[in-house]
Amino acid sequence: xxxxxxxxxxxxxxxxxxxxxxxxxxxxxxxxxxxxxxxxxxxxxxxxxxxxxxxxxxxxxxxxxxxxxxxxxxxxxxxxxxxxxxxxxxxxxxxxxxxxxxxxxxxxxxxxxxxxxxxxxxxxxxxxxxxxxxxxxxxxxxxxxxxxxxxxxxxxxxxxxxxxxxxxxxxxxxxxxxxxxxxxxxxxxxxxxxxxxxxxxxxxxxxxxxxxxxxxxxxxxxxx
Amino acid sequence: xxxxxxxxxxxxxxxxxxxxxxxxxxxxxxxxxxxxxxxxxxxxxxxxxxxxxxxxxxxxxxxxxxxxxxxxxxxxxxxxxxxxxxxxxxxxxxxxxxxxxxxxxx
Numbered sequence: 001x002x003x004x005x006x007x008x009x010x011x012x013x014x015x016x017x018x019x020x021x022x023x024x025x026x027x028x029x030x031x032x033x034x035x036x037x038x039x040x041x042x043x044x045x046x047x048x049x050x051x052x053x054x055x056x057x058x059x060x061x062x063x064x065x066x067x068x069x070x071x072x073x074x075x076x077x078x079x080x081x082x083x084x085x086x087x088x089x090x091x092x093x094x095x096x097x098x099x100x101x102x103x104x105x106x107x108x109x110x111x112x113x114x115x116x117x118x119x120x121x122x123x124x125x126x127x128x129x130x131x132x133x134x135x136x137x138x139x140x141x142x143x144x145x146x147x148x149x150x151x152x153x154x155x156x157x158x159x160x161x162x163x164x165x166x167x168x169x170x171x172x173x174x175x176x177x178x179x180x181x182x183x184x185x186x187x188x189x190x191x192x193x194x195x196x197x198x199x200x201x202x203x204x205x206x207x208x209x210x211x212x213x214x215x216x217x218x219x220x221x222x223x224x
Numbered sequence: 225x226x227x228x229x230x231x232x233x234x235x236x237x238x239x240x241x242x243x244x245x246x247x248x249x250x251x252x253x254x255x256x257x258x259x260x261x262x263x264x265x266x267x268x269x270x271x272x273x274x275x276x277x278x279x280x281x282x283x284x285x286x287x288x289x290x291x292x293x294x295x296x297x298x299x300x301x302x303x304x305x306x307x308x309x310x311x312x313x314x315x316x317x318x319x320x321x322x323x324x325x326x327x328x329x330x
Contacts, residue, residue, distance in 0.1 A: 038320065042326070045313065045317055046326065048313055049313050052309055053310075056299070056300050056309060056310075059299055060300060060304075062239060063236070063239075063302045066238075082238055082241050082242050083241075085242055085243075085244050086244075087243060087244035088227075089227070089228055089244040089245055090227060091227065092226075093226055093269050093293060095292060103292070104269070104292050104293060106270065108228075110244065111244065119242070133239060134242045134243070137239045137240065137242070137243060138242075141243055144297075144299070147297060148270040148297045149295070151295065151297055152292070152297075154313065154316045155289055156290070157320065158316035159319065161320040161321075162319050
């Protein structure tokens with residue numbers, strides 16, 4: 001029997017049947033959604049990992065260069081050199097819809113037309129190591145932005161996949177079996193009611209016939 | 225029009241200023257938390273955060289995890305790579321698949 005109490009009526013039966021049909025359809029759709037999300041996620045997460053390794057290696061190298069640059073210059077000169085940046089990066093953001101998940105798309109723009117216009121200092125008082133360091137960092141920037149895009153998308157998709165998976169499981173293991181059990185319970189109950197009504201009618205018919213024709217009395221008289 | 229922020233210890237992030245990213249040097253976790261909250265609600269679409277600082281601001285960062293913007297991305301600081309960024313990627317695989325089937329062995 002079903003865990004929850006349902007009224008064994010025809011109306012309830014129709015309702016439960018409708019619910020089962022909807023649940024089945026929803027289950028199929030969500031399952032498809034989950035599979036497709038998973039496929040795209042796996043591609044994206046592989047890209048994410050590759051980008052991350054590249055970016056981390058790039059930043060590590062850049063940091064080394066900065067340490068070297070710092071060693072060759074006084075701290076004040078370094079601070080002054082980087083104090084007023086010439087370049088500025090702006091982001092245009094857009095959203096892309098992947099299987100109902102909004103993932104960000106970034107497009108970056110630099111303030112000056114020349115992207116390589118990154119040296120915010122005169123070359124007189126700074127070492128060439130600093131130029132190298134800034135250049136090495138500038139080289140990883142496009143990849144850092146793609147990493148930001150990919151990683152955010154992965155996080156959002158992972159959350160959505162988890163949600164979808166839960167829904168699929170809930171439908172498959174709770175809602176659908178429950179509806180099926182309810183339908184079975186109601187059908188059995190209705191059949192049972194029908195049988196008992198039938199029997200009752202037969203009995204009533206017998207009694208009514210008895211009352212009009214007095215079969216039993218006649219039979220008794222005949223026997224005597 | 226959004227901008228890009230970099231947050232972390234000064235030594236790890238000062239180089240990014242030259243590229244035109246906005247740098248926000250912080251010295252401790254408390255300051256970092258306040259700063260992160262301020263810039264996350266501002267005009268920044270991407271926030272790079274050093275792994276060292278991120279480790280102390282896990283709770284604060286998780287608030288922005290489900291939002292499309294800002295994207296908070298961990299980067300290694302000057303003191304070296306702690307592997308937190310890679311762990312983050314693995315974690316999202318684990319969340320989606322149930323177990324880490326892609327990068328489990330490295």
